[in-house]
Amino acid sequence: MKTNKVVYYLKKLLIFLVSILALSILVFFISRMTPTDPLQSYYGERTEKMSVEEKDRARERLGLNDPIVIQYGKWVQNAFHGEFGISFKYKQDVKIVIGKRIGNTLVLGGVGFILTFVGAILLGVLCATHENSLLDRAISTIGTITSCIPEFWFSLLLIFVFSVIWHVLPSSGAYSVGKEGDLLDRIRHLIMPMIVVIFEHLWYYAYMVRNKLLEEVRSDYVSLFKSVGINRRRIVFGHCLKNIMPTIVSIMAISVPHIIGGTYIVESVFSYPGIGMLSYESARYGDYNMLMVLCMMTGIVIIFCNILGQIINEKIDPRIKANEITERSEVSYGDGQ
Amino acid sequence: MELLKVENLSVEIGGQKDKVKPVRDVSFSLHKGEVLAIVGESGCGKSMLCKSVIGLLPKSGKITAGSIYAAGTDITHYTERQMEKLRGSFFSMIFQDPLTALDPTCTIGSQIAEAIRVHHKDMTKAEVNARVLDLMHLVGIEEPQERKNLYPYNFSGGMRQRSVMAIALASNPRVLLADEPTTALDVTIQAQILDLLRMIQEELDTATILVSHDLGVVARVADRVAIMYAGKIVEIGTAKEVFYDPRHPYTWGLMQSLPGFSRGKDRLHTIPGMPPSLVHLPKGDAFAARNEYALGIDYEQEPPMFQITKTHYAATWLLDKRAPKIECPIKRGRNDE
Numbered sequence: 001m002k003t004n005k006v007v008y009y010l011k012k013l014l015i016f017l018v019s020i021l022a023l024s025i026l027v028f029f030i031s032r033m034t035p036t037d038p039l040q041s042y043y044g045e046r047t048e049k050m051s052v053e054e055k056d057r058a059r060e061r062l063g064l065n066d067p068i069v070i071q072y073g074k075w076v077q078n079a080f081h082g083e084f085g086i087s088f089k090y091k092q093d094v095k096i097v098i099g100k101r102i103g104n105t106l107v108l109g110g111v112g113f114i115l116t117f118v119g120a121i122l123l124g125v126l127c128a129t130h131e132n133s134l135l136d137r138a139i140s141t142i143g144t145i146t147s148c149i150p151e152f153w154f155s156l157l158l159i160f161v162f163s164v165i166w167h168v169l170p171s172s173g174a175y176s177v178g179k180e181g182d183l184l185d186r187i188r189h190l191i192m193p194m195i196v197v198i199f200e201h202l203w204y205y206a207y208m209v210r211n212k213l214l215e216e217v218r219s220d221y222v223s224l225f226k227s228v229g230i231n232r233r234r235i236v237f238g239h240c241l242k243n244i245m246p247t248i249v250s251i252m253a254i255s256v257p258h259i260i261g262g263t264y265i266v267e268s269v270f271s272y273p274g275i276g277m278l279s280y281e282s283a284r285y286g287d288y289n290m291l292m293v294l295c296m297m298t299g300i301v302i303i304f305c306n307i308l309g310q311i312i313n314e315k316i317d318p319r320i321k322a323n324e325i326t327e328r329s330e331v332s333y334g335d336g337q
Numbered sequence: 338m339e340l341l342k343v344e345n346l347s348v349e350i351g352g353q354k355d356k357v358k359p360v361r362d363v364s365f366s367l368h369k370g371e372v373l374a375i376v377g378e379s380g381c382g383k384s385m386l387c388k389s390v391i392g393l394l395p396k397s398g399k400i401t402a403g404s405i406y407a408a409g410t411d412i413t414h415y416t417e418r419q420m421e422k423l424r425g426s427f428f429s430m431i432f433q434d435p436l437t438a439l440d441p442t443c444t445i446g447s448q449i450a451e452a453i454r455v456h457h458k459d460m461t462k463a464e465v466n467a468r469v470l471d472l473m474h475l476v477g478i479e480e481p482q483e484r485k486n487l488y489p490y491n492f493s494g495g496m497r498q499r500s501v502m503a504i505a506l507a508s509n510p511r512v513l514l515a516d517e518p519t520t521a522l523d524v525t526i527q528a529q530i531l532d533l534l535r536m537i538q539e540e541l542d543t544a545t546i547l548v549s550h551d552l553g554v555v556a557r558v559a560d561r562v563a564i565m566y567a568g569k570i571v572e573i574g575t576a577k578e579v580f581y582d583p584r585h586p587y588t589w590g591l592m593q594s595l596p597g598f599s600r601g602k603d604r605l606h607t608i609p610g611m612p613p614s615l616v617h618l619p620k621g622d623a624f625a626a627r628n629e630y631a632l633g634i635d636y637e638q639e640p641p642m643f644q645i646t647k648t649h650y651a652a653t654w655l656l657d658k659r660a661p662k663i664e665c666p667i668k669r670g671r672n673d674e
Contacts (some may be wrong), residue, residue, distance in 0.1 A: 221439040227514075228452045228505055229389055229425030232417075238451075239440050 005079060012307050019297070019303045022182065027295040028072050035285030038064060042088040062088070075292065090195065094290050095253060100296075104174050105274030108190065110261040112197035117252055119202050124209025129236060131214060140210075143203025151200050151262055155269040158192045173272035193270045197262055206219035212247050216240040246313045253309025257302045339406070340544050341367040341390070341428070341512050345404035347597035348382075348389045357615045359385035359569040360589075362403070367512065372538055372545045374555040374576075376591070378612050383548045386565070387514045391430050392420040408511070428512035429505040434521045435498035438498055439489040445487025445500045449473070452507035472503040475540075477533055495526035499533065502507060509541065514549045531558050552595060561648070563645045564588050565625035567613055574649030583665065584643075584651040586628045592667050622654070630655060 039047045039058055050058070063074070078085065090097045123143075127136045131280050146154075163171035170176065170189050179185045216222075217240050225235050264276030271277065275294055282290040348360035358478040359382035367373050375383050388394050392415065407427055412420070415426040427520055434439050434575055440448055450470045454460065460468070462498060464532055473481035476499040482547040484627035505513060517532065519527040527541060535558045538545050549555050555562055556576065564587060572585040599605045610627040613619055619626065625635035632654050634640075654660055 220434055222514050223393060223430070223432055223441045224438045224439075224501060224504060225394055225452070227424055227428075227430035228507060228510075229421050229429070229455045230451065231421060231455075239443070243440065243442050250526070 008230045015017065016149070016303060016307055023299040023303070024292070024296060025072070027292060027299075028075065029068060029303060031283070031286070031288055031291050032068055032071070032120075034286070036284070038062065038088055038286035038288055041282075041285035041287045042091075052205055084293045087282075087290045088287045089285065089290070094293050096323065097290065098278065100294060101274050101278055104272060105112060105263060105267070105276060106270065108193055108197065108267070108274060109260055112194055112263065113256070113259050116198050116201045116205065116255075117248075119198065120205035121207035121248065123202070124213060124240065125236075127206065127210040128213035128217065132254060136210075140207065146199055147201075147203045149200075151196055151265045152269050154200065155192070155196050155266060159270075162192060174273050189272075193266045193272050196266050196269075197259065200262055201255065201259055205255065208251060209244070212244040213240055249312045253305040253312075256305040257298075260298060260301070275317050338571075339366045340369050341546075342406040343386075344404050344406070346386070346389065346396060346405065348385055348394065349401050349403045350385070350395065350398040352397065355616055356616065358367075358668060359568050359615055360389060363568075363570050363590060365563055365570060365573060366404075367544050367546060369511075370538065370542045370544055371560040372535070372547055372558050373561045374547045374549060374559035375548055375562060375563045375565055375570075376548060376552060376555055377629055380615070381565045381612060382568040383550075384448060384516050384567055384614070385428060387516055391424060391428055391514060392417070393430070399567065425452065425510060426509040427510060428514060429508075429510045430514040430516060431498075431501050431505045431518050433517040435501050436503045436521065437506075439497060444486050444488055445473075445492065449485070449500070449503050449507060449522060452504045456508040466531075467645055468507075469503075472506060475506070475537065476500070476503045477529075478503070491524075494522050495529060498522060498526075498530050502533070502537070506537065506543070513538075513543050513545045514548070515545060517550070518547070519554060520549075520551075527554065528557075534558060544644060552614070556629070564591070565616065568615060569623070569652065571624065571653070573650040574651075577648040578646065582645075582649070583667065584645055584649070584656060585653045586655065587624050588632045588651075589666055598667070622652075632660060 018172065029119050037047065039050070039055060039062075042062065043050065043059070047055070056065070063071065066074075075085075084094050086092060087094045123139060127139055130136045139333065149157075156218065159171045162169040169192055171192075174185050174189050176189075196259045213236075217236060219240075222235055225239070226252075237292065263274070264279060266272070267276035268280050275297070278290065279294045279298070284296060343366070344364050346360055347358065347581055350357045361382075361387060365373065375386065377383050378457075380662045385394070385611040389398070392412075395398075400453055401414060404411050406412065407423060410598050412423065413583060415423070439445070443451075446466075449472055450465050453465050453468050453472075454589070457465075457468075457610070469485055470481045470552045473485060478496060478499050479482055489500070492500065502518075513534075518534065519530050522530060531554060534545060534547070537543060545561060547555065561574065562576050563570045564579065564585060565571065566587050571595070572579060572583065572592045579588065580592075587593050587608075590606075593606040594608060596605060606670060608627055613623050613626070621637050621638075622631070622635040622639055628635065634654050640652045640654045640657075642650045642652050644650055
């Protein structure tokens with residue numbers, strides 16, 4: 001049994017490593033095949049005035065003239081030593097540039113993610129227990145409408161209302177100039193991006209929770225439990241909700257990329273200095289080293305979440321790893337009558 | 338004493354436009370320790386009758402007329418909370434499909450224990466555990482100590498139906514409603530479950546309402562039989578009376594359709610036509626269109642219940658004094674299948 005577990009986790013680890021390797025190859029080759037000029041991010045507008053020889057020398061210096069395969073080999077070698085090169089744009093180690101900004105994204109994405117799911121489960125349960133009531137229909141309708149609004153448009157609308165008309169909230173950045181350590185000021189900057197991140201995803205997941213729960217409430221065991229006098233609320237929360245948790249968890253794990261992606265767009269609109277903005281810039285201007293690290297980071301998080309979702313699922317629902325056990329039990333615990 | 342009495346019960350389901358009347362003017366009573374079988378085709382309202390008795394009608398369904406008495410008390414207009422107290426302790430219900438009637442993610446033992454605790458909140462853990470083992474033993478699950486920690490997916494269909502019965506019997510109900518408890522099981526297991534039903538009924542003195550569409554099943558266990566057609570009870574009497582002296586043409590049709598009746602003939606007997614839709618019921622007797630003995634009045638007016646003996650009633654105009662005498666088409670002795 002113990003060795004089984006070790007093999008099981010080793011398998012998952014192998015899947016994880018292979019996926020990361022594949023991801024790095026894909027990103028490395030695709031980014032270098034796109035028609036962006038990395039010199040533009042290094043020299044800015046000056047590139048337009050550079051001669052062909054100057055450009056060639058610059059490329060040589062940045063190691064961009066080698067064949068792609070050799071470039072990739074060098075990158076992997078350095079990556080194993082923790083060296084990811086410098087950012088062409090910031091002329092600094094990418095780790096330092098990212099380090100300065102990642103906190104902002106973690107706060108926006110992480111808190112947004114948690115609030116989205118807490119809200120989704122609450123709304124979903126509320127709708128399911130009041131199926132087809134006015135409340136249920138109102139929430140569903142509002143949800144459908146808001147989730148159809150694109151993130152950037154919703155962001156602009158918020159900026160227009162709260163910053164331009166009412167002047168109550170700042171329209172961009174993570175903090176006001178000179179108030180870097182002021183927590184209240186940071187929260188004020190966070191409100192609008194956070195609202196967009198949550199509202200864009202909340203309804204979709206709430207609706208999923210609602211439908212899953214309604215399906216579960218209609219199962220036969222609910223009727224049986226009701227018929228022996230168990231309270232409806234107890235059945236819904238003690239059994240139905242527990243049984244749909246695996247689904248919710250896997251949805252949560254799979255939704256990480258959606259919410260991260262959403263964060264990136266929101267960051268761009270609000271000029272919020274997180275890694276989303278950074279990714280956008282690096283892809284746009286061919287800041288290869290930066291792009292690689294950001295893609296790898298995002299990818300690792302996503303792949304890890306997927307595998308984690310799977311493992312949690314198997315822990316909650318015994319049927320998923322049923323094949324292991326049934327063989328054993330069918331022999332000894334058959335219909336022994 | 339009459340444990341359960343249903344008087345002129347009518348049930349409607351659905352909204353304004355498509356109202357279904359699955360139960361129409363049904364009366365019967367159930368005595369202590371007897372098995373009453375309710376027989377009829379699919380969709381004739383058998384299950385809805387049981388659900389309305391135990392108060393588990395779907396949200397859109399309601400009792401429009403009549404009353405239900407539990408041990409002499411009128412429970413027709415009981416609130417959900419009052420019904421919860423009765424469910425499990427006075428009556429409980431088991432359902433057709435044991436494969437879905439248990440919570441797949443909880444152990445068998447914990448599900449039985451939950452049903453016990455509903456009405457015995459002050460029991461200690463050890464007492465509950467002892468009761469779980471007793472119940473599992475009662476329904477014929479061997480090695481309960483070990484098997485209570487297994488999940489439903491470890492169990493076969495027959496074993497699951499036994500577990501379902503253990504749950505339903507957890508609080509010693511005085512009435513057990515069994516909605517086609519053997520339909521989803523294969524024939525040998527069916528026989529075992531029926532014997533178990535009979536055994537439990539004798540041992541615990543539980544009165545049972547057994548819903549079935551299978552006359553063979555009914556003949557094996559029932560003390561009294563009610564034949565249902567299009568939401569009405571058309572014939573009710575002791576098993577002997579209904580099987581050996583059936584009076585309603587529908588009962589004749591059902592019995593003639595038994596394979597044993599057609600032994601030596603080329604084809605099985607069938608009742609022509611289809612049961613009427615419960616949305617648009619025909620005028621007069623709902624069975625008239627399929628009845629080869631239908632009289633003119635059958636198309637005009639619904640027949641009342643005619644009394645044949647003290648316990649035997651049938652609703653057909655053939656029993657009226659003015660009706661022509663018609664011989665029962667079933668020869669005695671052929672219908673003991």
